[in-house]
Structures are given as structure tokens and as C-alpha cells.
Amino acid sequence: MTLKSDLIVFSDFDGTFTARDIGNRIYTHFSGGRNRPLVEDWKKGLISSRECLTRESELITATADDIKAFLNQFELSAGALETYKELTNHGIPFYILSDGLDFYIEYILRKYHLEQIPYCANRAIFDGNRLRIEFPYQNDSCPRCGSCKGVRIKEIVGAQREAVDVVFIGDGLSDICALPQSDSIFARGDLLTYCRNHHFPAIEYSDFFDILTWFKETGKITD
Numbered sequence: 001m002t003l004k005s006d007l008i009v010f011s012d013f014d015g016t017f018t019a020r021d022i023g024n025r026i027y028t029h030f031s032g033g034r035n036r037p038l039v040e041d042w043k044k045g046l047i048s049s050r051e052c053l054t055r056e057s058e059l060i061t062a063t064a065d066d067i068k069a070f071l072n073q074f075e076l077s078a079g080a081l082e083t084y085k086e087l088t089n090h091g092i093p094f095y096i097l098s099d100g101l102d103f104y105i106e107y108i109l110r111k112y113h114l115e116q117i118p119y120c121a122n123r124a125i126f127d128g129n130r131l132r133i134e135f136p137y138q139n140d141s142c143p144r145c146g147s148c149k150g151v152r153i154k155e156i157v158g159a160q161r162e163a164v165d166v167v168f169i170g171d172g173l174s175d176i177c178a179l180p181q182s183d184s185i186f187a188r189g190d191l192l193t194y195c196r197n198h199h200f201p202a203i204e205y206s207d208f209f210d211i212l213t214w215f216k217e218t219g220k221i222t223d
């Protein structure tokens with residue numbers, strides 16, 4: 001691809017672009033909490049995202065409509081909409097990279113009239129009240145992820161890597177493959193702890209207004 005901007009922004013979805021971790025809430029709600037041991041094993045690195053999502057999906061019986069009704073309660077993070085609009089007004093590409101599921105990302109983006117945002121995620125396939133996950137962005141070089149953010153950043157930025165400043169925004173352990181591919185890292189939650197323990201120079205943030213302020217104060221966008 002050809003980038004018009006020398007900046008490119010990648011954001012995680014669950015708990016980052018949205019205030020709460022929607023994927024986790026869905027599985028917890030519809031499994032009655034029986035997914036928790038799987039999530040704990042995933043956090044410890046004992047099982048991959050693929051195994052975790054596949055086995056979590058086996059625990060729930062819910063139709064797509066059941067889950068969509070549950071989605072109404074979720075909102076974007078404070079400042080996410082404003083930041084996205086400012087960045088795109090300045091010609092800065094903005095992507096969502098998620099190791100969650102396409103159907104709720106699509107639903108939430110549509111709710112906020114943001115369906116134009118390109119995103120990568122795992123694919124949810126409903127068959128009645130059974131849910132099955134496919135991994136179109138799976139990469140054999142990464143044993144950890146379903147949809148590996150490091151691989152996706154490399155693919156999207158491509159040969160222009162040296163000329164482009166990559167900004168990544170995240171909150172969790174599904175984001176760690178993005179870290180070596182990023183020039184500026186915004187982190188909160190488990191990702192912030194991981195960055196501190198592994199010496200990645202992360203900028204702590206609490207919501208997207210902090211990130212918008214950083215873009216302005218560093219002169220990366222000007223009014």
C-alpha cells in the first residue's frame with residue numbers, strides 16, 4: 001500500500017477502542033462464568049487464543065440475535081470517536097487489530113457509523129445457537145495469537161516501515177506481538193504491566209482524550 005501520511009495508528013478493539021472487553025463479557029455471560037479457567041490459562045500462556053476462543057465458544061448456546069441483544073449496553077471508550085475523526089481529518093490511517101470476533105466489532109462500529117474503519121479479527125460463524133470460530137489471520141509463525149497483530153502490522157506497513165511512525169494503542173495480552181513493530185505504544189491494563197516487566201517504553205493512558213492530547217502536544221497533528 002502507499003501511505004499518504006508518515007504516521008499510521010493501530011488500535012486494539014476490546015477494552016481499548018471500547019470501554020469494556022466485549023468478547024470476554026459475551027463468553028462470561030453466556031457460559032455462566034464457565035469460561036474463566038480457560039481465560040486464566042490463556043493469560044498464563046498455557047493455551048493459545050485459538051484454543052481459548054474455540055473452547056469458550058463450545059461452552060455457550062446463544063444465537064447471533066441473543067448476543068446482539070446483549071451488545072446494546074457497550075460503548076466506545078471516552079474520546080475514541082473524537083480521536084478517530086481528528087486523525088482521519090489529518091489524513092492519518094487508523095486500523096483496528098483485534099484477536100476478538102468480527103460480528104460484534106462490526107455491530108459496534110455500525111452503531112457509531114464507523115463501519116468504514118478497516119479491521120482484522122477472527123471470524124464468528126453461527127449455526128443456530130452454536131458458535132464456531134475461524135481464524136483467517138492465523139499465522140503459523142505465532143503460536144500465541146488467533147489474529148496476530150505483529151504480523152498484520154508488518155503486512156500493512158510493508159516496505160515503508162522505516163519511513164513510517166507506527167502508533168499502537170492497547171490494553172491486554174493479545175497486543176504483545178504488536179509491541180516490537182511499534183514506535184509509540186499506548187498501554188493500560190495488563191498490557192501496561194507487560195510493557196513495564198519487559199522494558200517496552202509504553203505511554204500510560206486512561207482514555208482516548210489522553211491520546212488525542214499527545215498527538216497535538218507532540219505536533220503530530222496541528223489545528
Ligand SMILES: [Mg+2]
Nearest residue numbers: 012014015172
Ligand atoms: Mg483488549
Ligand SMILES: [Zn+2]
Nearest residue numbers: 142145148177
Ligand atoms: Zn502473535
